[in-house]
Amino acid sequence: MPKKQNQHPILYPCGQTRREFTWEMGGGFAGTALTWLLAQEGFFSSNAHAEEKKRPGSPLSPRKPHFAAKAKSCIFLMMNGGPSQVDTFDYKPELRKYAGQSLPPDKKFINSGGRKMGFLTPNWRPFKPGGKSGLLVSDYFPRVREHADKLAVIKSCHTDSHAHGSALVAMNTGSTFIGRPSLGSWMVYGMGTENQNLPGYVVMMDKRGGPISGQPNYSAGFMPSTYQGTLFRPSGNPILDLEGPGYMQQASQREQLDLLARLNREHLKKRSGGSDLAARIDSYELAYRMQAEAPKTVDLTGEKKKTLEAYGVGRKPTDEFGRNCLIARRLVERGVRFVQLYSGGGHLEETWDAHESIEKNHGRHGAEIDQPIDALLTDLEQRGLLESTLVVWAGEFGRMPFSEGKNAPGRNHNPYGFTIWMAGGGVKGGVDYGETDDFGFEAVTDRVHLHDIHATILHLMGLDHELLSYFHQGRKESLTDVHGRVIRDICS
Numbered sequence: 001m002p003k004k005q006n007q008h009p010i011l012y013p014c015g016q017t018r019r020e021f022t023w024e025m026g027g028g029f030a031g032t033a034l035t036w037l038l039a040q041e042g043f044f045s046s047n048a049h050a051e052e053k054k055r056p057g058s059p060l061s062p063r064k065p066h067f068a069a070k071a072k073s074c075i076f077l078m079m080n081g082g083p084s085q086v087d088t089f090d091y092k093p094e095l096r097k098y099a100g101q102s103l104p105p106d107k108k109f110i111n112s113g114g115r116k117m118g119f120l121t122p123n124w125r126p127f128k129p130g131g132k133s134g135l136l137v138s139d140y141f142p143r144v145r146e147h148a149d150k151l152a153v154i155k156s157c158h159t160d161s162h163a164h165g166s167a168l169v170a171m172n173t174g175s176t177f178i179g180r181p182s183l184g185s186w187m188v189y190g191m192g193t194e195n196q197n198l199p200g201y202v203v204m205m206d207k208r209g210g211p212i213s214g215q216p217n218y219s220a221g222f223m224p225s226t227y228q229g230t231l232f233r234p235s236g237n238p239i240l241d242l243e244g245p246g247y248m249q250q251a252s253q254r255e256q257l258d259l260l261a262r263l264n265r266e267h268l269k270k271r272s273g274g275s276d277l278a279a280r281i282d283s284y285e286l287a288y289r290m291q292a293e294a295p296k297t298v299d300l301t302g303e304k305k306k307t308l309e310a311y312g313v314g315r316k317p318t319d320e321f322g323r324n325c326l327i328a329r330r331l332v333e334r335g336v337r338f339v340q341l342y343s344g345g346g347h348l349e350e351t352w353d354a355h356e357s358i359e360k361n362h363g364r365h366g367a368e369i370d371q372p373i374d375a376l377l378t379d380l381e382q383r384g385l386l387e388s389t390l391v392v393w394a395g396e397f398g399r400m401p402f403s404e405g406k407n408a409p410g411r412n413h414n415p416y417g418f419t420i421w422m423a424g425g426g427v428k429g430g431v432d433y434g435e436t437d438d439f440g441f442e443a444v445t446d447r448v449h450l451h452d453i454h455a456t457i458l459h460l461m462g463l464d465h466e467l468l469s470y471f472h473q474g475r476k477e478s479l480t481d482v483h484g485r486v487i488r489d490i491c492s
Helices: 018-040 043-048 164-173 183-191 250-269 275-298 305-311 319-333 358-382 450-460
Strands: 073-079 127-130 135-138 151-158 201-204 338-343 389-395 418-424 431-433 443-445 470-472 475-477
Touching: 073 183, 073 319, 073 358, 151 443, 151 450, 164 450, 183 201, 183 338, 183 450, 201 319, 275 319, 305 319, 305 358, 319 338, 319 358, 338 358, 358 389, 358 418, 389 450, 418 450
Parallel strands: 073 338, 073 389, 151 431, 201 338
Antiparallel strands: 127 135, 151 418, 389 418, 470 475
């Protein structure tokens, strides 16, 4: 009598049968072997940097964009933690009408962190019209409101994650997964930079800390490290360990670097690829050149007293962000391509992550940035730089239109609908784009994904997001991958 077949095969801890496991392991080893063979033939190294090989000179040398554009530099103001759209730039009068009621049951969402859910809550501070356009801006930003006619407010943004770490990485790189080049890296890769004595991509953190996902937010990913963001400190020596040893004269340091570069280049000639070594050579040279230029850039002693006062430098609560905004102006003035400033650092209330209280949180952080942003936009305009500088204000997501429980005036994370704004080079001023529903919960009209945001930023800088690519592991990669559309209604 034949044996009865086992109806319930034994599953191992990997969740597979022994046969399935053996089959997949075999396929995995075959794939690994193929990858090794291709690498030996120079497939990855010769193709990964095909674009680089076509480019003469330094990888940071200025290059022509795909088409003419007004914007030459970008200042990205990152509101770390996720500001509330319904309390800042997306006025929802219906929230007052339905205050105290629950969000309709047909509105499906992920309750980030499993926090308590309260009732629909209207804006905590009044909205008022600004400029000739009459754009409505919250009283958290009375001075930014004065620039309403410069702003293109995009109210229908949505993203792919409700968690800070992955949402921040997504806003910066286009993906919730780490390991991809950031927006600034793509921009410098595509356009180079106009000052070879400073990094093309500068990042200034909040003194309270950086984004919780850390370095992947300004990484070059699979590109050479030449394109990654350089952290700047707002005072003293902007870059740690930048200065050479005190006992070494500049001429001796130059000779040492020349010798090292010569040896490295000889090594590079004999080996295919070698992008990491080439990037290291470039980094050594840039660091040498920056020793004089970078400290001068953050030295504000030559700025007029009136200018320092306008930015709020030297007094609380505006000193830090005001100083960073002023340095950002000085950087783009000197030809730096991409500058990113963080407002909020660390976690929870030290950022815009207003779980406890919108009024307490946004009142605090709004007071820190309102005057500096006002001064930045004014200063750029007066110096004739605003036309060539794109300014972006954004967080990683928005916040829910309801509170977090009884007597809990904070709001939880909301990736379904939030607001950003742009100003400056190539942007129509005094306009808004898209809509959320009556509650400000989700984008419903002219929805804008973060890929669309990135496509638009690149477009305003003269870069086609579909043409700007980097060959990596057998595939042409791009910031927006196969997605993204330019929001042409906000482009001048």
